[in-house]
Amino acid sequence: MQTSTVQIQQDPARYRVLTGDRPTGPLHLGHYFGTLQNRVCLQQLGVELFLVIADYQVLTDRDTADRPAERAEDLVLDYLAAGVDPERATIFTHSAVPALNQLLLPFLSLVSVAELQRNPTVKDEIAHSQQNSVSGLMFTYPVHQAADILFCKANLVPVGQDQLPHLETTRTIARRFNDRYATTVFPTPEALLSDAPLLLGTDGGKMSKSRGNAIALGADTDQTAQMIRGAKTDTERRISYDPEQRPEVSSLLLLGALCEGLQPQDVAEEIGDGGSATLKRRVTEAVNEYLRPIRARRAELAADRAHLRAVLRAGNERANAVADVTLAEVREVMGMR
Structure with missing residues (x-):
């Protein structure tokens, strides 16, 4: 089958x-x-x-x-x-x-x-x-x-x-x-x-069109930054990839890793004690860079x-x-x- x-x-x-x-x-x-x-x-x-x-x-x-x-x-x-x-x-x-x-x-x-x-x-x-x-x-x-x-x-x-x-x-x-x-x-x-890979929404729940917790392909760089900035994380400063115990942090790590072509564990290791703010900045940059050519094609197509x-x-x-x-x-x- x-x-x-x-x-x-x-x-x-x-x-x-x-x-x-x-x-x-x-x-x-x-x-x-x-x-x-x-x-x-x-x-x-x-x-x-x-x-x-x-x-x-x-x-x-x-x-x-x-x-x-x-x-x-x-x-x-x-x-x-x-x-x-x-x-x-x-x-x-x-x-x-x-x-x-x-x-x-x-x-x-x-x-x-x-x-x-x-x-x-x-x-x-x-x-x-x-x-x-x-x-x-x-x-x-x-x-x-x-x-x-x-x-x-x-x-x-x-x-x-x-x-x-x-x-x-x-x-x-x-x-x-x-x-x-x-x-x-x-x-x-x-x-x-x-x-x-399972990516969570920015509120930590299932990513969904109707829940307002997902970054649309058509979102611009500022909208993307705002969504990721407001994403749910936790209070632990040391960043680690642990989908069971730290699902929200791990989902952000996975998203950044997918965009950078890396493993989420490696991204976590590089951020280390940088905390959630550093994690969110890195993921924002990775997502915006990855989506840049897709957004450019989308804007061109949307005009016709x-x-x-x-x-x-x-x-x-x-x-x-x-x-x-x-x-x-x-x-x-x-x-x-």
Whole structure:
């Protein structure tokens, strides 16, 4: 079920990756080091990349989507600034590919209510949704993700450990469809487990767009300095890397180390008794220097919103062509043509 980086390097053309984001706000450093950087690396290896801007899925845990078209453009902006090549990657919006969503009906027939209820990721998302009731969209979220993955016949999906149950639902649907109709329309996608470092937000909690504790890729140098200056640390003067006992200090060390290409233990050793103020100054300088070229590209791209829309139009056209072919295959094997 899991694929290693070594396997990908040996035969990158064998893989098609589907991944993406919900357009709920600007991407931040957690996204960059957690996923964006890896996407660019996969593309550079020669892996075919599909990036879904999951605008419909914003509705899983909220009543309305806030400025979805504008936020979709902003995601394209962050993707391109981070190094995604739109000539080699298909960037598309969920809502613009109707054939993709038509896969939901046959897919829903392949999973039981009990299986959806047992999905630990869905249970956790429902528990944290802070809603009085759960929508059908939230409940069937893993099946929607299965449609996202299988419409383009992706066979590799980058995920964190907590997302493996979602991917297992996709694998189950692919196998059951193929078995039911004695066909091989869908591959059984494998997981590419993320070894991305866990960066905490500046308040010491989970880094999140909505919590105001993350440094956005589009933040300027002053905003970055202000965010890091206000980051939570502790009272111990000696700086050390100890994620268990000193999570906030360790997260700042890790961020600085990622930007400098060092180990966090080495950064801690160099700061020594300099205290939190010295740590924050160093991390601020490291982040601003690392993001300098990304911010320059982002500013250039942001000046031409028409180009962003053109990238999205081209990606939507490509995704629609792929989805139409897949849906035609599905209808054929189901005897519905």
